[in-house]
Amino acid sequence: xxxxxxxxxxxxxxxxxxxxxxxxxxxxxxxxxxxxxxxxxxxxxxxxxxxxxxxxxxxxxxxxxxxxxxxxxxxxxxxxxxxxxxxxxxxxxxxxxxxxxxxxxxxxxxxxxxxxxxxxxxxxxxxxxxxxxxxxxxxxxxxxxxxxxxxxxxxxxxxxxxxxxxxxxxxxxxxxxxxxxxxxxxxxxxxxxxxxxxxxxxxxxxxxxxxxxxxxxxxxxxxxxxxxxxxxxxxxxxxxxxxxxxxxxxxxxxxxxxxxxxxxxxxxxxxxxxxxxxxxxxxxxxxxxxxxxxxxxxxxxxxxxxxxxxxxxxxxxxxxxxxxxxxxxxxxxxxxxxxxxxxxxxxxxxxxxxxxxxxxxxxxxxxxxxxxxxxxxxxxxxxxxxxxxxxxxxxxxxxxxxxxxxxxxxx
Numbered sequence: 572x573x574x575x576x577x578x579x580x581x582x583x584x585x586x587x588x589x590x591x592x593x594x595x596x597x598x599x600x601x602x603x604x605x606x607x608x609x610x611x612x613x614x615x616x617x618x619x620x621x622x623x624x625x626x627x628x629x630x631x632x633x634x635x636x637x638x639x640x641x642x643x644x645x646x647x648x649x650x651x652x653x654x655x656x657x658x659x660x661x662x663x664x665x666x667x668x669x670x671x672x673x674x675x676x677x678x679x680x681x682x683x684x685x686x687x688x689x690x691x692x693x694x695x696x697x698x699x700x701x702x703x704x705x706x707x708x709x710x711x712x713x714x715x716x717x718x719x720x721x722x723x724x725x726x727x728x729x730x731x732x733x734x735x736x737x738x739x740x741x742x743x744x745x746x747x748x749x750x751x752x753x754x755x756x757x758x759x760x761x762x763x764x765x766x767x768x769x770x771x772x773x774x775x776x777x778x779x780x781x782x783x784x785x786x787x788x789x790x791x792x793x794x795x796x797x798x799x800x801x802x803x804x805x806x807x808x809x810x811x812x813x814x815x816x817x818x819x820x821x822x823x824x825x826x827x828x829x830x831x832x833x834x835x836x837x838x839x840x841x842x843x844x845x846x847x848x849x850x851x852x853x854x855x856x857x858x859x860x861x862x863x864x865x866x867x868x869x870x871x872x873x874x875x876x877x878x879x880x881x882x883x884x885x886x887x888x889x890x891x892x893x894x895x896x897x898x899x900x901x902x903x904x905x906x907x908x909x910x911x912x913x914x915x916x917x918x919x920x921x922x923x924x925x926x927x928x929x930x931x932x933x934x935x936x937x938x939x940x941x942x943x944x945x946x947x948x949x950x951x952x953x954x955x956x957x958x959x960x961x962x963x964x965x966x967x968x969x970x971x972x973x974x975x976x977x978x979x980x981x982x
Contacts, residue, residue: 575857579619585982586614591622594975598968602627605825606966607941608817609637610958611853614976615861617951623853629814629959632828642805642813643957644836645856646847646938647904650769652801652859653784653845654708654915656792657776658879665779668705668914672712672771675704675778678751679771684713685754690723690730695754702759704775707768708914709887711897713755714766721901724756733767735832736841743784743842747774763888763898763912773845784843795872796862798855804839805850813837813850814957816940819965826960847939853957856944860953863934864946884934884948886911886918893920904937904963906970927970928977943969950980 581588594612601607609627613620625637660666666675673680679702688694706712717728718735731753732738737746750771756764773784780787785803793801805813816833817826840848858869863884867875875883888897894907894917905917909924916934919925933952935945941963944955954976956968963969 575613575620575623575854576615576861577619578623579621581621581979582981584616584619584621585980586616586621587979587981590979590981591976593979594622594972595624595626597971597975599626601966601968605823606819607958607960608826609641609814610956611637611639611641611643612956612972613853613857613954614979615857615953618861618865620857629812631815635811637814638812640800640812640852640854641957642800642809642850642852643942644814644816644938644940644959645849645851645942645957646940648851648856648936648938648942648944649845649847649849651915651936652788652792652849653769653773653776654883655859655863655875656788657708657772657845658875658883658914659791660776660780660787662876662879666704666775668703668708670704672702672704672707672775675775676747676751676771678748682751683754684758685722685724685756688723690726693723693727693754698755698758700758700760702755704772705887705914706759707772707775709763709912710766710768711760711763711888711912712766712768712771713757713759713762713764714750714768714771715756715764716766719765719901721899722756724754727753737844739841741842743770743774743777743844746842746844747771760889763894764901765903767844767846769846769915770844773843776845784845792874795874796855796858796869797872798851798858801849801851801855801859803843803848803850805836807837810837814959816959816961818961824965829961832961853955856955857953860944860946860955864948864951864953883914884916884918884932884946885913886920887913891920893924902962902964904939904943905935927973929973937963937969939963941966941968943972945973952976952980 717733866877
């Protein structure tokens with residue numbers, strides 16, 4: 572496999588080799604005590620990879636180590652990819668961010684909103700605030716996830732077939748019709764809650780782009796970036812490179828095999844949703860994140876305008892508030908304090924409030940199996956971490972990763 576990118580000595584870009592080594596020592600302890608089976612991480616600054624390390628095993632039972640070309644399930648790290656694809660079509664004038672969702676998916680015209688009651692006797696009210704396309708990017712649409720287990724609407728999602736799956740026999744168009752028949756958590760635009768908004772956005776892209784989502788993504792984004800191993804399922808020839816999926820033991824929190832869910836990545840998905848489902852490699856995803864920190868371009872391929880990248884990574888929550896002020900204290904792939912939300916990515920607005928180092932303006936996201944990345948335009952920094960432990964809320968990997976990366980900056 573090719574190197575992630577041009578490599579350089581950390582000191583040549585204002586970082587410390589000795590201090591970056593603390594990352595490996597720290598996360599090796601996760602393997603030593605069984606919390607993780609293996610991982611891969613990289614740090615790049617000024618377009619040069621200054622730290623790339625692997626540890627542990629991609630498959631414990633088969634005694635296969637993590638290697639540079641290991642394939643990882645990225646789950647919700649699909650969302651920023653879908654958001655970038657959407658913004659490519661937006662740059663061509665195919666839609667406006669303020670367009671009503673029902674213009675492209677008519678079933679959402681009559682969606683109702685939860686008001687009170689129980690899962691067996693819900694009290695619903697008409698939608699009074701139009702659901703807009705930008706709200707699908709920003710998780711302010713009123714949609715939710717079935718795996719939340721926090722609200723009766725979540726239970727309605729599960730009864731409809733949404734938890735870690737989708738209703739049998741439904742393609743993306745059918746999934747959106749089922750979602751539109753379920754109540755929203757709140758009136759669109761009034762709150763923030765992690766949701767299937769990017770899945771619905773994927774269907775909008777099919778409508779305006781005139782192609783299935785996978786074809787749009789492959790031809791407009793993945794191929795131009797050289798992301799040839801970012802796919803909706805892993806072909807049989809590469810099954811041995813796919814890292815095994817693990818869950819956390821409820822008592823010891825050690826990694827235990829998670830089957831049959833782990834096998835899903837080896838077969839075509841039930842539906843192509845913009846909110847999850849991709850598998851990728853560190854090499855491929857680094858090309859995506861490096862494109863973003865470069866302002867939308869990589870190796871001569873212009874994906875987005877620099878202004879679009881800056882707009883994507885701006886806080887789109889009303890009044891520039893953070894998620895603590897505008898969101899419900901529920902599960903998400905981000906911290907809430909000092910963090911806002913842009914178009915498909917979380918956005919740091921006050922690192923001091925969040926008690927984790929960084930810079931205002933950095934943007935990020937993660938996946939359910941504890942993968943993560945962030946892009947810091949201020950320090951021209953790209954960091955990514957891959958492992959396969961579900962869910963991502965088990966260990967404080969992301970905050971510790973940031974703490975250890977920023978202490979290695981010397982300028």
